Amino acid sequence: MKPLVPRWSHLRAVLFDLDGTLIDSAGDLARAANAMRRDRGLHALPLAQYRPHGGSGARGMLAQAFGVAPGDPAYDGLKREFLDRYETLMFDSTSPFAGVQAELAGLAQAGLAWGIVTNKAERFALPLVAALRLDAAVVVGGDSTAHTKPHPAPLLEAARRLGFTPQTCLYVGDDERDIVAGRAAGMSTAVAAWGYLGQDAEFAHWQADLELGSPGELLKSLGLA
Structure with missing residues (x-):
């Protein structure tokens, strides 16, 4: 077992976002939105238009498909319809990004725990994680705590369940x-710079400790590859 590099010698666990970080789900999210458009006599939009918004779930897809946002009169009804539609096809093409399985195996071999913290509701996150055989030690969904990211509560809950301090x-x-x-x-x-990142994201300004171009770079950064 290779030791962690000194900078990361304190590390006991790695937590991951789900959509756009561990799994590529944009195709199924876009498919649900386009099915709603077709039901209304509208043409399908290209995946490239939806993809940067994959991390925003229903909010991102509905903004592209119908130009609506939370607070608009039609939004809540469209969101319910979208989520019901997505639930029927969320396994169609979603899969882990290339290199993710090796990344997770490398963490486990090094004795590091790993888990998932996502804004995706448990209704979707837990079945997807199980179907894709992502054997996370903990999965905290968007409705597992009273808050969603960017609030720290879901991350603190994951650390609590793992039995590690956030630091x-x-x-x-x-x-x-x-x-x-x-x-x-x-x-x-x-x-995770291979992910959806959002429209015109300048992630160099986010002040993260690491900027990773591919899943394999995490193991290298920690001294495990």
């Missing part, structure tokens, strides 16, 4: 809110 955890995500939440929780942070 011994690293949080990896592809959205600025992930880095904000990680810092607020007292954790080290890393940007």
Whole structure:
């Protein structure tokens, strides 16, 4: 077993965002939104338009598909319809990003715990994690605590369940809110630059501790590869 590099010798656990960090779910999210458009006689939009907004779930998809946002009169009804539609096809094409399984195996071999903290509701997150055989030690969803990211509560809950202090955890995500939440929780942070990142994201300004271009770079940064 290779030791962690000195900078990371305190590390006991790595926590990950789900969509856009561990799994590529944008295709199924876009498919649900386009099915709603077709039902209304509208043409399908290209995946490239939806993809940067994959990390925002229903909010991101509905903004692209119908130009609505939370607070708009039609939003809540469209959101319920979208989530019901997505639930029927969320396993169709979603899969881990290339290199993710090796990354997770490397962490486990090094004796590091790993888990998932996502804004995706447990209704979707738990079945997806099980179906994709992501054997996380903990899964905290968007409705597991009273708050969602960028609030630190979900990250603190994950650390509590693992039995580690936040200061011994690293949080990896592809959205600025992930880095904000990680810092607020007292954790080290890393940007998953292979993810969705959001429109015109300048992640170099997010002040994360690591910027990772691919899953394999995490193991290298920790001295495990």
